[in-house]
Structures are given as structure tokens and as C-alpha cells.
Amino acid sequence: MSYIENPKTKGSGIICGIPQSGECPVKCADCFFQSGRSYLEPLDQNLPNLPSAEQARGRVVRLNDGNDSNNQRELVMAAASQYEHVFLNTSIPRGLEGLGSPVVLTVNPGKMTDVRVHLLDPVPPNLMFVRVRTNTWNLALVDQAVAHYTARKIPVVLTFMAYYTESVPAGHEADYSFRKRTMNSYWVINPEAWDRILARYAGNQWVYPCGKDANTFGCHRCGNCLREYFATRERLGR
Numbered sequence: 137m138s139y140i141e142n143p144k145t146k147g148s149g150i151i152c153g154i155p156q157s158g159e160c161p162v163k164c165a166d167c168f169f170q171s172g173r174s175y176l177e178p179l180d181q182n183l184p185n186l187p188s189a190e191q192a193r194g195r196v197v198r199l200n201d202g203n204d205s206n207n208q209r210e211l212v213m214a215a216a217s218q219y220e221h222v223f224l225n226t227s228i229p230r231g232l233e234g235l236g237s238p239v240v241l242t243v244n245p246g247k248m249t250d251v252r253v254h255l256l257d258p259v260p261p262n263l264m265f266v267r268v269r270t271n272t273w274n275l276a277l278v279d280q281a282v283a284h285y286t287a288r289k290i291p292v293v294l295t296f297m298a299y300y301t302e303s304v305p306a307g308h309e310a311d312y313s314f315r316k317r318t319m320n321s322y323w324v325i326n327p328e329a330w331d332r333i334l335a336r337y338a339g340n341q342w343v344y345p346c347g348k349d350a351n352t353f354g355c356h357r358c359g360n361c362l363r364e365y366f367a368t369r370e371r372l373g374r
Contacts, residue, residue, distance in 0.1 A: 139187050142201050143175055148355035149362050152201035153186040155215035160203040162227050164246040169202030173300075173320045176202065189218050196365050197222040204228060209235060223264055223365050233260040238368040240361075242267045242295075243281050249297070250274040253281045257288075264368045265291035265360070267346070272311045272329050275336070286342035293360055295346040296330060298322035317353040325350055 142152040159179070160169060169176070176182045187197065197219045199205055205212045205224035209231070216222045216237050223238040227245030239262055243254045249269045256263070268281045278294065285292050300322045304312045311329035314321055330350035337343040348357040355361070 137182070137185075139191060140176060140182060140185055141187075144353065145198070145201075145355045148358070149195055150198050150355060151187050151192050151195045152198045153184075153215065154200050154202050155184050155186060155211050156200070156203045156208050157183045158203075161207055162204055162246050164227075164249075174202065184215075186215055192219050192221075195221070196362060198225065198361065199223070200225050205235065205239070206230060206232075213237075221365070223361070223368075225267075229254045229256055232256075233262055235262070238262050238264040238365055238372075240264050240267055240293075242269065243285075244269050244274075244277060250277065253277050253284075255281070255284045257284075259285070259288050259290055262368065262372060263290055265293050265364045267293050267295050269297050270294040270333065271297045272308045272325070272333070273305055275333065278333075279336070282337060282340065282343055286340055289342065291360075291364055292343050293346050294333070294343065296325045296333075296350070298324045327351060 145152055160167070176185055199212055199216055199222060204226050206226040206228035212224065213236060216224065223240060224235055225240045226232070227242035229241055232239045232241065239260070241254070241263060243266045244252065250273065253268070266281065266285050268278050270278050282292050298317060304323050311326055312323040313326055315324050317324060327350040330345070334345060344360050346358070346360065347353060
């Protein structure tokens, strides 16, 4: 099976991989990975999808850009062991330190997105940053996550949600427009709403948006993951 590169991370210094087969047990609504519109479709033919050690040389490997690194974690850790530089993505806040590698935690996955956030205390030493699924109607939760994690000097990356099967609630339609992101079209946050949300956290050095701006959807101009991966390695003394 030939490796298929994630088009979103091309040119960014990051290369992605998924060690598992099948779908993710978290089952977030509108998940790009298993929505039927992923770059890895058909999933039953293209998973697992892992770069070789040679393909990964000189880049940082991101496991998982689909599925979850706390699902079949022994399989994930075995896959991670072949790479010099690797970090893991999960939305399951269990045993993170035991995963070994730097970890990115999504704190409001799936049905939690607009309801509550995982607030870890203490935070594991290998927590690279937390990812907060952000929209214009869940900002009270985003504020809660930002206050909790930045007080502990853990970076918070705001991932602005895009919607395809889910609807933008009444009263928020003006903040979104239907347009193409990397491969597909979604209801995507407009630049004015993006700027308004970021203004809430102006002056907080620990808060970053996922992506350069509301119109740049690739990773190549962002740099969050590379910066925080190496900062975490330095903090861990590796």
C-alpha cells in the first residue's frame, strides 16, 4: 500500500500518519476523516496510512490526522517508535503521559464541542498544547479552556470549526460563508468573525489560531505544531 500525503500539511515540515484501520470511535460530527470526503477515501483500501522512516526524514510526523492516538494506543506507540520526530493527537484525556511522545489534546471533541471542556489538573509534562474546537456560539467554553490552560503555561490553539452536515445556528449566519477549504466546501468562519474572536485573547501569549488567517487553510504558513513540538522536546530534555 502506497503512502498518501495529507494535502493540508504539504510544505509545512509536517507529515501525517494513521496506524489504525477503520473508523475513529469518537465519531465527531462533520469529521473530515470519516465524512466520506477525506483524501484517504475509500478508507477500507487506504488505511493504515504511514510514511516510511525515509519519507519522514527531516520532518515531524503527526499521528493521528484521522482516528485517535488513544485508540489502540500500543499500535500507535509502536508506529511512533520508528520516527525521530513525532507527536500524537488525541481527544481522549486518558494516560497521556504514558504515550511517551509529545501530545496534542482536543479538549471539547464530538458532542462536547458546545457543552463542556476537559480541564486537566495537573497537566501531563508531555502535553504539547490543547486544541479547542471554536465557533461563534461556544465562546464561554473557549474562555474557560483558555483561562485554565494558559494559567498553567499550556498553549491553546483555537481550531475554527467548519460545517457541512451540521447547521450554523440562527443569529450566527452572517459570521459564516459557504466556500472551499483544502479539498471541499463548507460553512467557514468569515475573516471579521475570526478577528473578533482573536481580539478576546489579545495580549495572551499562549493563545494561537490554527492557521495563519481565515482565508489560509493549509499548514505551511502556520507553524504552531513545529514551534510547540520542539518547545515540548526542550522542556522534556530530549
